[in-house]
Amino acid sequence: MNICVIGTGYVGLVTGAVFADLGNDVICVDKDTSKVNTLRRGKMPIFEPGLEEMVARNVEDARLWFTTDIGDGVRKSDVIFIAVGTPSAQNGESDLSAVVETAEGIARSMDRYKVIVNKSTVPVGTGDLVRDVIEQNKLRDVEFDIVSNPEFLREGSAIADTLYPDRIVIGAPNGNVAMRVVELYAPLERPMLITDVRSAEMIKYASNAFVATKVSFINAIANICEKAGADVLQVAKGMGCDTRIGPAFLGAGLGYGGSCLGKDISCLIHTADDLGYEFKLLKAVVDINAEQPGRFVGRMREILGGLEGKTIGILGLAFKPNTDDMRDARSIQVIGMLLAEGAHVKAYDPVASENARNILPQIEYSETAYDAADGVDALAIVTEWNEFKLLNLESLKERMARPILFDGRNIYDPQRMKKLGFDYYPIGRPRNARGCNGAGPAEAAPSQLVRKSALEKAA
Ligand code: NAD
Numbered sequence: 001m002n003i004c005v006i007g008t009g010y011v012g013l014v015t016g017a018v019f020a021d022l023g024n025d026v027i028c029v030d031k032d033t034s035k036v037n038t039l040r041r042g043k044m045p046i047f048e049p050g051l052e053e054m055v056a057r058n059v060e061d062a063r064l065w066f067t068t069d070i071g072d073g074v075r076k077s078d079v080i081f082i083a084v085g086t087p088s089a090q091n092g093e094s095d096l097s098a099v100v101e102t103a104e105g106i107a108r109s110m111d112r113y114k115v116i117v118n119k120s121t122v123p124v125g126t127g128d129l130v131r132d133v134i135e136q137n138k139l140r141d142v143e144f145d146i147v148s149n150p151e152f153l154r155e156g157s158a159i160a161d162t163l164y165p166d167r168i169v170i171g172a173p174n175g176n177v178a179m180r181v182v183e184l185y186a187p188l189e190r191p192m193l194i195t196d197v198r199s200a201e202m203i204k205y206a207s208n209a210f211v212a213t214k215v216s217f218i219n220a221i222a223n224i225c226e227k228a229g230a231d232v233l234q235v236a237k238g239m240g241c242d243t244r245i246g247p248a249f250l251g252a253g254l255g256y257g258g259s260c261l262g263k264d265i266s267c268l269i270h271t272a273d274d275l276g277y278e279f280k281l282l283k284a285v286v287d288i289n290a291e292q293p294g295r296f297v298g299r300m301r302e303i304l305g306g307l308e309g310k311t312i313g314i315l316g317l318a319f320k321p322n323t324d325d326m327r328d329a330r331s332i333q334v335i336g337m338l339l340a341e342g343a344h345v346k347a348y349d350p351v352a353s354e355n356a357r358n359i360l361p362q363i364e365y366s367e368t369a370y371d372a373a374d375g376v377d378a379l380a381i382v383t384e385w386n387e388f389k390l391l392n393l394e395s396l397k398e399r400m401a402r403p404i405l406f407d408g409r410n411i412y413d414p415q416r417m418k419k420l421g422f423d424y425y426p427i428g429r430p431r432n433a434r435g436c437n438g439a440g441p442a443e444a445a446p447s448q449l450v451r452k453s454a455l456e457k458a459a
Pocket of ligand 1: 012260
């Protein structure tokens with residue numbers, strides 16, 4: 001099939017490459033000339049494991065092209081995917097200007113029937129908006145249909161997520177139109193769910209909101225565990241074994257970040273408000289998430305006796321491992337607070353340092369994790385790259401002025417850290433907790449607490 005993908009970012013580029021790999025002819029369109037030129041030179045504008053090889057293979061086999069000419073892409077294609085950015089506006093509303101601009105561009109170039117598939121994350125009702133924009137701007141009397149096909153890929157595993165999605169959601173006005181899109185995805189042999197357009201749009205927001213709720217929920221539990229002497233890793237493991245709950249997104253830490261969860265949740269809260277429903281649960285999810293970096297820095301302040309003049313090494317800047325994406329990364333909040341309190345910050349990230357320099361120009365960048373540890377008063381793990389799990393911790397400790405490690409992602413075993421001589425501060429775990437596979441509770445249950453309240457009740 002002839003496909004056009006408009007917007008060649010994380011979603012558009014991966015989608016285009018995968019559809020080409022499945023044997024389709026794909027034209028990827030972006031208005032960013034430098035991005036298109038980079039791609040034409042065979043270079044990737046983003047870091048995503050496996051992407052460069054897949055793009056190169058399909059460009060060489062003449063199934064994948066890059067252009068800034070939306071008209072050319074639209075005219076040569078039967079199915080057009082919209083995968084442009086939908087950032088948050090100041091009030092939390094979704095900024096749909098790129099979607100509208102794309103719809104206008106499609107309208108002006110349509111020469112025959114097209115299926116227009118919206119892959120960008122957009123508020124419920126946007127399918128109708130795109131339809132109206134195209135109706136108002138089309139130059140020829142041609143038919144078209146709008147489909148919603150929300151994307152669930154995660155940066156860092158985008159190719160695998162696109163090849164093996166849990167489900168493919170296709171929101172279409174009728175069965176015939178849905179079948180055009182089903183046909184495209186059929187070679188993947190994955191579960192497909194056909195819905196109306198509005199429900200498909202809502203599925204994306206509801207899914208992201210639920211994931212964020214799990215993250216904030218476990219972080220709230222971690223905060224209680226800290227006070228009660230329980231180990232959140234064991235609690236999460238016990239919860240995750242329950243098939244009603246499942247283990248995903250129960251890792252306590254600094255909270256969620258990235259280009260999607262934060263903005264999608266703000267947008268859903270805003271949409272709900274517009275429709276006359278106050279989404280109190282989701283507002284609390286946002287508040288808990290916003291508090292986590294401050295709690296982390298607060299602990300550093302307390303243990304180090306103030307942050308003024310202290311040197312802190314940060315390991316991990318990207319919003320999550322295996323990506324260079326710095327959008328809404330927790331490192332931005334953590335480092336911002338450290339700098340505001342007069343600390344000197346050195347940082348290392350395996351791939352995101354270049355992007356981070358634009359956002360955090362005031363800090364020192366190190367070439368390795370060991371360099372970032374040189375002479376520091378404390379180290380802080382902010383992104384859980386695998387590389388950090390495999391560090392030689394003895395060598396790391398030797399480079400530090402003081403062996404204090406704040407682990408915002410719970411990647412080390414507290415007992416091992418203690419044996420190595422670290423002063424180790426995980427999140428929601430007692431400092432002498434066993435590894436998460438250890439049998440039995442990490443330390444005595446908070447029996448004093450229970451006893452105190454029982455005695456009070458009896459009195
Ligand atoms: P991105 O910012 O990486 O890429 C968007 C691209 O669209 C940019 O290259 C930009 O130049 C291009 N663009 C903007 N306006 C254009 C126009 N008028 N014509 C042509 N190109 C235009 O964004 P992304 O991360 O790929 O996200 C795209 C959409 O997918 C968003 O709605 C996002 O919420 C959603 N999404 C993202 C992810 C993710 O992990 N990044 C996952 C699922 C869904």
